[in-house]
Amino acid sequence: MRVALVDSPIDVSALISEVTDDSCGAATVFLGCVRDVNEGRAVTGIEYSAYRSMAEREMTAIAREAAERFGVTRLVVEHRLGTLGLGDVSVAIVAAHPHRAPALDAMRFAIEQLKQRVPIWKLELYIDGTREWVGAGSIPAGVR
Amino acid sequence: MMTVTVLLFASYADALGKSAIELDLAPGSTVRDILGTLLSMPGGDRLPTRPLVAVNQEYASANTALHGGEEVAVIPPVAGG
Numbered sequence: 001m002r003v004a005l006v007d008s009p010i011d012v013s014a015l016i017s018e019v020t021d022d023s024c025g026a027a028t029v030f031l032g033c034v035r036d037v038n039e040g041r042a043v044t045g046i047e048y049s050a051y052r053s054m055a056e057r058e059m060t061a062i063a064r065e066a067a068e069r070f071g072v073t074r075l076v077v078e079h080r081l082g083t084l085g086l087g088d089v090s091v092a093i094v095a096a097h098p099h100r101a102p103a104l105d106a107m108r109f110a111i112e113q114l115k116q117r118v119p120i121w122k123l124e125l126y127i128d129g130t131r132e133w134v135g136a137g138s139i140p141a142g143v144r
Numbered sequence: 145m146m147t148v149t150v151l152l153f154a155s156y157a158d159a160l161g162k163s164a165i166e167l168d169l170a171p172g173s174t175v176r177d178i179l180g181t182l183l184s185m186p187g188g189d190r191l192p193t194r195p196l197v198a199v200n201q202e203y204a205s206a207n208t209a210l211h212g213g214e215e216v217a218v219i220p221p222v223a224g225g
Contacts, residue, residue: 032225050224051153051217054201079224091225111225119198119217120224121154133155134223 001067003059003077005052010078010092019074019096026100028107032091034084038134042127046134048081048090051119055079062113072097072106079120146171146212150178154220159190169210175199176206178216195219 002018012029020027034046059077067073074096084090091114095106122134150165157163160182167181175197182188196219197204210216 048224049154051151051198051201051219054198054217055224057201115222115225117203117222118224119153119219119222121220122223123154133158133220135155135221 001063001073001075003056003063004079005050005055005059006078006080007082008080010080010089012089012092012094015076015078015092015094016096019076019094023098024074024096024103025098026103027094027096028100028103030091030093030107030111031089032111034086034088034090036086038124041124043086043124044127045083045085045125046090047083047123047125047131048079049121049123050079050081055118055120058118059114062110062118065113066095066106066109069109070097070102070106072102075106075110077110077114079114079118081120083125145169146173146210148178148210148212148214148216150182151215151217153217156191156195156218156220159187160185161187169212173210174206175204175208175210175216178210179206179218182218191218196221 063075072095077093079091093107093110095103097103123131125131145168152163198217199208199214
């Protein structure tokens with residue numbers, strides 16, 4: 001397994017090659033992309049920032065939990081930071097396994113956990129020149 | 145006295161106009177004491193009264209005790225993905 005915060009475009013094909021071999025009957029890929037509209041407002045891009053040391057730590061913990069829960073150790077998670085344009089891939093997750101069910105479950109688990117607990121933020125840039133921090137995240141369970 | 149480093153991110157950094165603050169605290173201080181100090185600073189009224197906090201990169205509670213030298217991060221609602 002490998003997790004990383006990256007500052008340049010994510011090479012999805014390379015990630016698939018990284019985690020698969022002839023034992024894998026299934027590989028699942030999740031891509032998060034910058035969308036052109038959010039809550040009715042036209043978006044031109046998103047600026048991603050993070051608390052890097054903690055984000056990498058949480059991403060590593062999520063990958064370990066995915067291995068424990070689903071037996072999926074062939075997992076890679078990359079999240080890109082910086083200013084991204086429409087359609088750019090902000091996060092990519094690839095999970096591979098001899099069978100599809102664990103690969104699907106691990107991929108879903110990884111993205112849902114990432115969205116809940118990894119300290120990454122997005123500053124949305126709108127077509128009218130305004131910008132706003134997106135506060136859609138939830139409070140991790142058991143905290144405070 | 146003991147010193148901790150407080151890190152602010154995203155909307156919270158904008159609210160206080162800085163991304164890192166060194167705070168001197170009395171022995172026995174907790175995360176709650178840090179939050180009280182932040183809320184009383186200029187722009188602190190734009191922080192929630194009980195924001196999420198991490199101490200040394202782990203989520204913590206308001207009661208978490210500090211001993212000096214910690215990295216205390218005040219964490220806005222996360223929005224990765």
